[in-house]
Amino acid sequence: MDAKEVLEKILREYRRAWSIAYARSLLVWDLETYMPQEGARARGEALANLSTLYREKVMALERDVEGLKDEDLDDFGRGVKRVLGREIKYFSAVPPEIDEELNRTTSEAEVAWRKAKKEGKFSEFRPYLEKIVDLERKIAERLGYEGHPYNALLDLYEEGLTVNDVDSVFSYLLPELKHVLEKVRSEGRFPSKHELEGVEYKVEDMEKVNREVIGMLEMPMTRFRLDVSPHPFTIRISADDVRITTRYEGKDFRSTMFSVIHESGHAMYELMIDKSMEFTPLGQGVSSGIHESQSRFWENIIGRSREFVHLVYPILKRHLKFLTQDEEELYKYFNVVRPSLIRVDADELTYNFHIAVRYEIEKKLIAGEMSASDVPSMWYDLMDKYLGVRPSKDSEGALQDIHWSQGSFGYFPTYTIGNVVAGILYYHFPVKEKVRDGKLNDVKEYLREKVCKYGATYPPKELLRKSFREGYNPKYLVDYLREKYLA
Amino acid sequence: MDAKEVLEKILREYRRAWSIAYARSLLVWDLETYMPQEGARARGEALANLSTLYREKVMALERDVEGLKDEDLDDFGRGVKRVLGREIKYFSAVPPEIDEELNRTTSEAEVAWRKAKKEGKFSEFRPYLEKIVDLERKIAERLGYEGHPYNALLDLYEEGLTVNDVDSVFSYLLPELKHVLEKVRSEGRFPSKHELEGVEYKVEDMEKVNREVIGMLEMPMTRFRLDVSPHPFTIRISADDVRITTRYEGKDFRSTMFSVIHESGHAMYELMIDKSMEFTPLGQGVSSGIHESQSRFWENIIGRSREFVHLVYPILKRHLKFLTQDEEELYKYFNVVRPSLIRVDADELTYNFHIAVRYEIEKKLIAGEMSASDVPSMWYDLMDKYLGVRPSKDSEGALQDIHWSQGSFGYFPTYTIGNVVAGILYYHFPVKEKVRDGKLNDVKEYLREKVCKYGATYPPKELLRKSFREGYNPKYLVDYLREKYLA
Known part of the structure; x- marks a missing residue:
């Protein structure tokens, strides 16, 4: 043959x-x-x-x-x-026995994590974290790596990503963003808290808003669904069956709306992969980082722009009777800037610092340079160093995320990679003009041609080189944020 | 070992x-x-x-x-x-190639059937029916049989069921029921049409009714779901995850409610199979006929009884503003008796005649004693003979059911077997007293002990012998119907 x-x-x-x-x-x-x-x-x-x-x-x-x-x-x-x-x-x-041990351990760990987080007791989660770190180190050894053992795990989520790549991203990104952040805070143009955050909504009203938002994004309803789950996610069932979920927490309405836009970004990626790859190993998004570039592009760069506020304002006015604020005020509500303790609530300027905290800790844990019991204090110190805030309890510190209990070591950095790539996407296309003119389909076509249609054909670095002649260059993200917050 | x-x-x-x-x-x-x-x-x-x-x-x-x-x-x-x-x-x-050919043929046949039914043209469906009958005959030959070739197909749905069994059931059932039917119609105690049949309801009202009905049946909501689909069905996902569906047609509200009770009967069977059989081949209902005995017991013998009308009346009154009729009138609406053309709309007295029509035709087709092109006229004649009604078009005749397009030859008789077994269940337990006293859980426990808990441990005939020292004896069904309609 x-x-x-x-x-x-x-x-x-x-x-x-x-x-x-x-x-x-x-x-x-x-x-x-x-x-x-x-x-x-x-x-x-x-x-x-x-x-x-x-x-x-x-x-x-x-x-x-x-x-x-x-x-x-x-x-x-x-x-x-x-x-x-x-x-x-x-x-x-990685033989089945190790996979099974990891599954068993993470099943138990997730239960222990929920309890530990609720009670604010890191000590209850610590033995599980130790065991999971041991297993992850064992897996890294078996997979093999050049340089740092953490590279073996990064590669599982973002093919070819290394500690050198991530260090290099953060060493540029963090000081630059710190500078922007300080300036924004001193100028006071963006609020650090907004009155709309506390306002309660009726679930059925936000359901209607979300329906209209996915309509505005022209999500193809014969190939797509929106449902409700405890944590928002996107899942590809097939090329013509991609589903997202959101949740309704009852107040701070932007939260469910932005989760819908975020997950729709993931969904569009899967829906725009070339149909010829259906039923093959290439019929899927290539990596977590490239996937996040799509979701964050839609959520942040588009969703939190002035131009998008103008598009979505009539929808919100129609369904939320309590909304008396004008567009400018809504734009501020969508772009509150506040160094805070919780990653999932973080704004565009502070988000990557949260990732850096987790990255530094994971890197050291996998290298065997620190133990699970050191995690809480390291967390406090890093949060203090990066954002000048210090958690008073572990539920707002090292216990806030589910990822470690699930054995997802190497995953967090892909969130920042996603932001970095979204910055590159922004630089190469007149996004704001298109959104201003309501031409969201042009944006989709751009993403389809540059990223989505290839599925997993090229590894992420090759894809970026091919489409943009770039690597994970954080400059564009910084430029975008500087323009947005300091212009 | x-x-x-x-x-x-x-x-x-x-x-x-x-x-x-x-x-x-x-x-x-x-x-x-x-x-x-x-x-x-x-x-x-x-x-x-x-x-x-x-x-x-x-x-x-x-x-x-x-x-x-x-x-x-x-x-x-x-x-x-x-x-x-x-x-x-x-x-x-049956090698994979024949299975695949059947799948391909039935996929096409189902589309053709829908079109043929819509346009009332049997000739468009005929070539598919011919092909399917050929395949079914081939499968029967390959499976082997004693006596009639149709026995091989009956056995796929109801293990051990033969043409002799079914002939013997119908030869007693049909004349007896014809007699009851004639008497009921001459006495006029049960209407042949009811004003409530045409009344439109709001879907959300009937959704509430159905929710309350499954509450009254004490369906275990942590192990069970009710959803909506084009055709009502029950499906076992696992021992602790059994799901039913209904549909809302917008008028004749009893239809969706009885479908919920019917499917709940199927679901209870699966939910009451002994847990020790989970993950084994015995963790499933044993046959289509025994399954139908459960659904029809709940739908007809319980659901259409005076005693149940009394239980459900307050629920219906609460949600259906148009309901001014009293309990007695509601009982009549639930028990309209009318020889009609459509099987799924048939009442308890005429239902089995519809099955006999299909059984006689299937038996002859599989024996090669008639061809697909003879089906419509044979259908007209049998309907005339059994129920004194004659379809004027095939959409109300041989095209009304989906079964043949799906290759389900041998399935229809299990509906009558289900009725017959429901009659046996009725004879051995004081159902009416229990329903009158609202003790539906006692009924469930009876069914659990006599039928459900065994799963597929015993073939249907052995199960009936073990639990009731009976075969498919149609006497009890006739007695039940005589008592209900002539007492």
């Missing part, structure tokens, strides 16, 4: 693995949205079995995938070889 | 197959409820792949299952051997 035939054989057999992954996605979506509570036990059992079957089916492709040579393939073929090769590498390096 | 060890090995390996079947169930549920329209193509692809994987995983158990000997096993073990043996027999006899 020549390379083309081998590739075809691989793709034919891959459909079995694809169908298992497809089913897993729907099981996860349903778990978070409609599953009756007591269905959880069987759901866990089914997901575990399907993971094993998926591993089996991917590993069955090993010999064929390894037999492929890059020089015999086009970009598509090389992409397939690369993406499957990465999965095979992971499964070969 | 001794038999116990082999059984344990089988059950351990069966979990893979179970997880695939589990995923398939959720995919089907979602397909009918929440899936965005364009998700259909990938859904079809995933379901087909998962079917192949399921077949693989079940067939991998063949040697171990065949090695088991009944005498070394208890009832549970014999049940596992029997149920898996039936699946293995099917997969061995």
Whole structure:
């Protein structure tokens, strides 16, 4: 068989693995949205079995995938070889027993984390964090790495990302943003708190707003859904079935609206991947960082712009009777600047400092340079250093995020990578003019051509080079923020 | 390995197959409820792949299952051997190519049927029906049978059911019911049409009614859901996750309410199967007929009784402002008796005649004693003979049901089997007293002990013998109907 035939054989057999992954996605979506509570036990059992079957089916492709040579393939073929090769590498390096141990540990850890956070007791979570860090270090060793062991974990979420990359981003980003932040705060043009934050809304009113917002974004309703879950997320079921969720907390209405815009950004990425990649390993967003670049582009650069405020204002006026403020005031409400303790509430200027805190801690934990018990005090010190605020309790410190309990080490940095890439996207396209003219479809087409349509064909760094002749250059993000907050 | 060890090995390996079947169930549920329209193509692809994987995983158990000997096993073990043996027999006899051909044909046939029904043109559906009948006959030959070839197909839905059984049921049932029907119609105590049939309701009002009805039935809401779909159905996801649907047609409010009670009956069966059978081949209702006995027991024998009318009356009064009728009038509305053309609208007295029409036609088609083109005229004649009504168009005749387009030959008779078994259940328990006293949980416990808890442990005939020392004896159904309509 020549390379083309081998590739075809691989793709034919891959459909079995694809169908298992497809089913897993729907099981996860349903778990978070409609599953009756007591269905959880069987759901866990089914997901575990399907993971094993998926591993089996991917590993069955090993010999064929390894037999492929890059020089015999086009970009598509090389992409397939690369993406499957990465999965095979992971499964070969990390045996089922370690995966299962991690699953078991994180299941227990998530429960312990919830309790610890509620009671504000880091000590209750500490033993789980220790165990998870041990497992993550073991996985890093088995995967192998050049340079820092954390590189092995970063690569799982953002292919090719290294400690050098992230250090270099932060070493430019943090001082620059600190400067902008100080200036904004001294000038007082952006409030540090807004009266609308405390105002309660009726859920059905915000449901209507969100429906109209996804209408304005022209989300394709025959290929897309919006539902409710405890934590907002996006999930691709297939090329023509991508779903997002939001939640309704009852006050501070911007929160649910921006979660819808954010998740719609993720969804558009998946919906704009070239259809020819359906049923193949390339039919998915390429990395967490590139995915975040899309969601953050829509949420922040578009969603929090003056131009977007003008578009969304009539919708909000129509459904929120309490809204007496004018557009300018709404723009301020969407762009409150306040160094605060909680990442998910952070504004565009302070957000990346929250990531830097987590990054520094993860890097040291994985290197074995600090222990789990040092995390809370390190957290306090870093928050103080970066943002000048100091948590008084761990529920507002090291216990605030779910990620570590789930074993997601290496994930946080992709949020900043997403912001950085969104900055690059902004630089290369007249976004504001398009939003001002209500031409959101032009923005979509730009994103489709530069990023989305490729799916996972090129690794993130190659994609950026190809589309923008850039790396993870944080300059554009800083320029965008400076322009927005200091102009 | 001794038999116990082999059984344990089988059950351990069966979990893979179970997880695939589990995923398939959720995919089907979602397909009918929440899936965005364009998700259909990938859904079809995933379901087909998962079917192949399921077949693989079940067939991998063949040697171990065949090695088991009944005498070394208890009832549970014999049940596992029997149920898996039936699946293995099917997969061995019917190769994937025939299954795939049937799937392809029925997919096309369903589309053609919808069009043919809409346009009232049987001729457009005829070629598909011919092809499906050919395939069904081929499958019957491959499965093998004693006596009539239709027995092979009946057995797929109701294990052990034969043409002799069904003939014997109808030969008693039809003349007896004809007699009751004539008497009821001559006495005029039950109306042949009711003014409430035409009254329109607001969907949100009937949603509230249905919520309260499932509350009254004490459906366990942490293990159960009610959603909306084009056709009402019940689906078991797992032992603790069983879901039903209904539809809201906008008038004739009893229709959605009785569909909820009917599907709740199916759901209770699945929810009351002994938990020890979870993740095994016995954790499911044993047959279509026994399943229908549960749904029809709840829908007809309980739901359309005077005693139930008394329970549900306050709920209906609370939500349906147009309801000025008293309980007696409501009882009449629930029990209109009218020989009519459409099976799904039929009352308890005429329903089984509709089944007899389909049964006679299927039996002849599978025997090769008539061709697809003879179906419409045969239908007219049988309807005339049994109920004295004659369709003027095929959309009210042979095109009314979806079953044949889906290849479900042998399914219709299980509806009558369900009625017959519901009659047996009624005879052995003081249902009316319990309903009168609002003790629906006592009814559930009775059904649990006599039927539900066993899951698929015993084949239907053995279950009836064990619990009631009976076969498919139609006497009790006739007695029940005579008592209800002529007392």
